[in-house]
Amino acid sequence: MRIATWNVNSMRARADRVEAWLEKSDVDVLAIQETKCKDENFPWELFERNGYEVAHFGFSQWNGVAIASRVGLTEVERAFPDQPAFGKNGKDPVEEARAIGATCNGVRLWSLYVPNGRSRHDEHMEYKLRWLRQLREHAQSWLAEDPHAQIALAGDWNIAPEDDDVWDIDFFERNQLTHVTAAEREAFQEFVQAGFTDVVRPHTPGPGVYTFWEYTSLRFQKRQGMRIDCHLASPALAARVRHAYVDKDERRGKGASDHAPVVIELS
DNA sequence: ATGGTAGCCGCGCTA
Secondary structure (H helix, E strand, O other): OEEEEEEOOOOOOOHHHHHHHHHHHOOOEEEEEOOOOOHHHOOHHHHHOOOOEEEEEOOOOOOOEEEEEOOOOEEEEEOOOOOOOEOHHHOOOEOOOOEEEEEEOOEEEEEEEOOOOOOOOOHHHHHHHHHHHHHHHHHHHHHHHOOOOOEEEEEEOOOOOOHHHEOOHHHHHHOOOOOOOHHHHHHHHHHHHOOOEEOOHHHOOOOOOOOEOOOHHHOOOOOOOEOOEEEEEOHHHHOOEEEEEEOHHHHOOOOOOOEOOEEEEEO
C-alpha cells in the first residue's frame, strides 16, 4: 500500500495536476492540504472517475484538507477533539479546516495542515503551538488506548525539525524566521517522544532534500527549500514502511504547487 | 535587484 501527503495549494487550480499525479504515482491513499475551497466547489468527480473515495473538510478559501482512498474510507472525522480555534487579536475565534481523519485499509490516517505561525512573536505562533500540543495529547491517548494501532499523522507540519531541513539555517536565524525555532521543534519532538516517528527521513537523507520551495524569490530555481511535509507513524505502522520518497518533479514547470508530494510505501 | 509569486468570495490577505 502507498500513502502520500501533498499540500496542493488550491484543489481547483491544481485539479489537472492532481489527476495526472494520481495516475503517475499509483498511490492508494492521498492526504491533501490547502484545498482552498468549500465542499460545494470541491472537484468530487475527479476522484470518483479515478476510483477514489474522498472526504473533504473546508469552510472557505483558506486551509481545507481532504483524504482520497481507493482501499476504503471509513470513520471520517473532521477536526480532532478540542481542536484550538483562531481569531485575530484574540477576537471571534473560529475553528479552521486543518485536520481530517479517516481509516483506510486498517490505517488511521490524519491529513494535517499545521498553522503557519506567521512570525516568531505573532499570536498565530501561539495558536500553532497550542494546536500542536492539543493534537499531540490526543495522538498520545490514541496510542495509549491501542499500542498496536496503525496511525499516520501526515501533512504540512510547517516545521523544519533539523537544521538540515532548510537551505540555510543562518539565513533563518539572521532574519528571525519561523519553522526553525526551539519552541516549534520541541512541539514536533513531543510527537516523537509520544512514539511517532518521521518515517520519511531515513529514506530521504539530507542535506538538500526538501518538500517545499517558496514561490517568492523563486526559491525552487535557486534550490532553496524546506523539508516541512512528512509522515509521522505509530510503531506498528512504522514497522511496515519499506520506502519513502519526495516527488520533486511535481514542483517543476508552470502550474506547480509550492509543495511536492511525499510518499511512503508499506509492506 | 534592498527583491518577489501565487491563490482566493481578491482591490487585501495568506502563504
